[in-house]
Amino acid sequence: MHRDNWDDLRFVLAVAEHGSLAAAARALGVNHATVLRRIAAFEQSHGLTLFERSPAGYRIPPERLKVIEAAREVAAAVDAVSRTLRGAGAAPAGRVRVTSTDSLCVAVLPEILAEISSEMPELRLDLVAANERLDLARLSAEIAVRPAMSLPDDLSGEIGAELGFAVYAQRVQGERCRQWLGLGGTLARTPLADWLAGQAEPERIAGGADSFVVLAGMAAAGLGRAVLPCPLGESDARLVRLAAPQPELRVPIWVACHAELADVPRLATLRRRILRGLARRAAYLACGVRA
Amino acid sequence: MHRDNWDDLRFVLAVAEHGSLAAAARALGVNHATVLRRIAAFEQSHGLTLFERSPAGYRIPPERLKVIEAAREVAAAVDAVSRTLRGAGAAPAGRVRVTSTDSLCVAVLPEILAEISSEMPELRLDLVAANERLDLARLSAEIAVRPAMSLPDDLSGEIGAELGFAVYAQRVQGERCRQWLGLGGTLARTPLADWLAGQAEPERIAGGADSFVVLAGMAAAGLGRAVLPCPLGESDARLVRLAAPQPELRVPIWVACHAELADVPRLATLRRRILRGLARRAAYLACGVRA
DNA sequence: CCTTCCCTGTGAAATCATGCACAGGGACAA
DNA sequence: TTGTCCCTGTGCATGATTTCACAGGGAAGG
Numbered sequence: 355m356h357r358d359n360w361d362d363l364r365f366v367l368a369v370a371e372h373g374s375l376a377a378a379a380r381a382l383g384v385n386h387a388t389v390l391r392r393i394a395a396f397e398q399s400h401g402l403t404l405f406e407r408s409p410a411g412y413r414i415p416p417e418r419l420k421v422i423e424a425a426r427e428v429a430a431a432v433d434a435v436s437r438t439l440r441g442a443g444a445a446p447a448g449r450v451r452v453t454s455t456d457s458l459c460v461a462v463l464p465e466i467l468a469e470i471s472s473e474m475p476e477l478r479l480d481l482v483a484a485n486e487r488l489d490l491a492r493l494s495a496e497i498a499v500r501p502a503m504s505l506p507d508d509l510s511g512e513i514g515a516e517l518g519f520a521v522y523a524q525r526v527q528g529e530r531c532r533q534w535l536g537l538g539g540t541l542a543r544t545p546l547a548d549w550l551a552g553q554a555e556p557e558r559i560a561g562g563a564d565s566f567v568v569l570a571g572m573a574a575a576g577l578g579r580a581v582l583p584c585p586l587g588e589s590d591a592r593l594v595r596l597a598a599p600q601p602e603l604r605v606p607i608w609v610a611c612h613a614e615l616a617d618v619p620r621l622a623t624l625r626r627r628i629l630r631g632l633a634r635r636a637a638y639l640a641c642g643v644r645a
Numbered sequence: 646m647h648r649d650n651w652d653d654l655r656f657v658l659a660v661a662e663h664g665s666l667a668a669a670a671r672a673l674g675v676n677h678a679t680v681l682r683r684i685a686a687f688e689q690s691h692g693l694t695l696f697e698r699s700p701a702g703y704r705i706p707p708e709r710l711k712v713i714e715a716a717r718e719v720a721a722a723v724d725a726v727s728r729t730l731r732g733a734g735a736a737p738a739g740r741v742r743v744t745s746t747d748s749l750c751v752a753v754l755p756e757i758l759a760e761i762s763s764e765m766p767e768l769r770l771d772l773v774a775a776n777e778r779l780d781l782a783r784l785s786a787e788i789a790v791r792p793a794m795s796l797p798d799d800l801s802g803e804i805g806a807e808l809g810f811a812v813y814a815q816r817v818q819g820e821r822c823r824q825w826l827g828l829g830g831t832l833a834r835t836p837l838a839d840w841l842a843g844q845a846e847p848e849r850i851a852g853g854a855d856s857f858v859v860l861a862g863m864a865a866a867g868l869g870r871a872v873l874p875c876p877l878g879e880s881d882a883r884l885v886r887l888a889a890p891q892p893e894l895r896v897p898i899w900v901a902c903h904a905e906l907a908d909v910p911r912l913a914t915l916r917r918r919i920l921r922g923l924a925r926r927a928a929y930l931a932c933g934v935r936a
Numbered sequence: 937c938c939t940t941c942c943c944t945g946t947g948a949a950a951t952c953a954t955g956c957a958c959a960g961g962g963a964c965a966a
Numbered sequence: 967t968t969g970t971c972c973c974t975g976t977g978c979a980t981g982a983t984t985t986c987a988c989a990g991g992g993a994a995g996g
Contacts, residue, residue, distance in 0.1 A: 360723055361652035376943060385985050390945070392983095400730055409943060409992045419903070424726040431719040432651055438715045439691050451829075456747070456774075459859040464866035471851055471868055480829050481854040481863065483747075538742075538771050560762055563772040567858060568750040572772065575755035577762055591882070612710070667973060676955045681975070683953095700962045700973060 358399070363425050365392040366404065370422045374411030450624055453482040453495035457566040458517075458607075461585040462639065463499065466631030470624065477624075496612075496621055499628060501583075501605040511610025511625070514632030518599035518640040519546060521553075522570070522587040523579035525594040532558065533578035539564025546603060550581055584642035585635075599641050607632055607639065649690070654716050656683040657695065661713045665702030741915055744773040744786035748857040749808075749898075752876040753930065754790065757922030761915065768915075787903075787912055790919060792874075792896040802901025802916070805923030809890035809931040810837060812844075813861070813878040814870035816885040823849065824869035830855025837894060841872055875933035876926075890932050898923055898930065 368378035379386035405412040534554035537547045560578045573580040574592035637643045659669035670677035696703040792808045825845035828838045851869045864871040865883035928934045
């Protein structure tokens with residue numbers, strides 16, 4: 355069944371975009387019979403019919419559009435490989451990119467980087483916010499600051515502090531607001547989401563988002579109460595905390611870089627300083643209490 | 646040169662992950678000679694050597710790691726196709742996902758959605774923040790709110806307001822801060838980035854980020870001055886605007902959905918309400934002035 | 937009505953990729 | 967040193983893919 359050939363997707367996409375076997379074949383520079391057979395192979399190996407055949411050409415029914423969108427993602431990713439391959443240049447000296455979740459990029463890291471920047475003014479510090487595919491995209495940065503229970507094998511790093519979570523809501527509505535905000539996207543597959551499922555009945559969920567920063571904005575606008583990382587909830591004056599942080603939800607914050615890059619002196623210095631910055635804010639990160 | 650076979654990436658990835666032709670071949674269930682030739686074909690078609698050959702196996706030099714990471718992205722995207730193909734289910738009723746840039750997801754849309762939610766309490770409104778690949782990932786949401794000069798063909802929508810940009814910096818440092826913050830990632834390929842390049846000499850750039858929300862946080866922490874969407878800059882009390890919004894940088898904000906979904910009544914209603922919400926805040930969006 | 941054009945679909949020949957078997961070489965242990 | 971093991975790399979037979987050429991059918995236009 356799974357003959358699993360990524361190249362078939364290229365043909366699927368071409369047919370979807372050109373509307374017919376023949377047009378796709380012209381665009382791809384191959385014979386139309388080839389396209390016919392590759393599409394047939396793809397459909398058979400996945401056990402479904404993707405296209406509507408008609409004498410006028412191949413059409414994708416609307417309910418199959420998502421597959422095409424997903425295939426477009428693949429195309430974009432392949433393009434990215436090409437671009438990476440082309441501009442295989444090393445990162446410019448004097449410039450370090452730090453990646454983290456958007457919460458930390460907004461709530462804590464700017465402060466820490468500002469301290470570091472004043473001590474090392476020659477350095478250019480870029481922040482790369484990436485919630486999803488963190489483990490995959492990690493090479494778009496030299497240093498990663500990641501809340502996680504453990505670190506992937508090829509990363510080398512240390513724990514700087516722990517991140518705590520609590521429930522927040524709009525200050526003026528406060529306790530009266532009985533609606534909840536749910537976790538979407540990649541956040542939906544975290545222990546936090548399980549915990550939340552135990553707190554809020556599904557019919558009480560008025561909305562959701564795939565990012566804590568957005569959730570904080572929604573909670574502040576009065577859409578409902580949300581579980582947020584403490585430093586994020588505390589940093590927004592429009593929000594009020596409804597309960598103490600849940601100790602069972604604490605997550606270590608790792609400061610890491612690729613094992614291969616662990617010895618670069620500049621990166622090692624920066625890692626140490628970020629670690630120190632996190633450690634100095636440990637209480638704030640875990641409980642939202644400013645030292 | 647461009648023989649362009651996506652399937653070769655599968656072999657590249659397998660060799661990178663297993664460390665040798667032979668191990669990759671075992672994992673893929675093919676002969677090692679096949680792997681050898683596919684790798685060779687890939688390298689030749691891209692005109693470079695990706696792996697370091699040694700008697701002990703194939704190794705990727707650290708500077709080539711990015712290519713592998715990009716290939717992993719492709720793998721993830723292919724997985725997504727499979728998952729989409731498997732669970733070809735429709736979105737649950739009574740739940741609408743709205744996607745936009747992180748700036749608007751944080752600064753304006755929560756307010757608008759809160760108004761809508763109070764009028765249509767049975768609806769669950771999810772916000773999906775997506776800066777990059779917006780045009781590709783658009784099917785992860787039903788409605789898109791997008792600042793852009795024009796709309797892709799397969800989207801149908803209207804302009805709700807215009808988004809203005811201005812330079813902001815930390816209130817306490819204010820004008821004294823002579824450092825700038827640059828635009829990274831996808832933001833680096835926008836007209837805004839060109840404009841910024843005309844304002845700030847490269848050596849004055851102390852940092853950067855791929856998201857305006859993160860840039861706002863960095864500017865507020867005193868890392869430098871940043872160009873920000875007006876509603877985002879105005880919503881942060883720690884920031885002060887250094888100059889009037891640049892009229893030439895204004896961008897229309899589209900409220901759109903897939904052409905195929907344009908007629909769904911529930912979505913049409915929601916689109917209208919979002920449009921109204923944007924129009925009512927036109928001055929705030931364009932100049933940062935609260936009506 | 938017929939003609940033309942563009943589409944899908946199919947069978948046979950040619951091309952290309954794959955698997956197999958084997959050569960060569962480094963690493964490691966006896 | 968010798969033997970073993972695992973690795974890369976290469977010729978050749980085989981089998982799968984692709985191309986080519988052609989059949990059939992709907993749509994548009996005279």
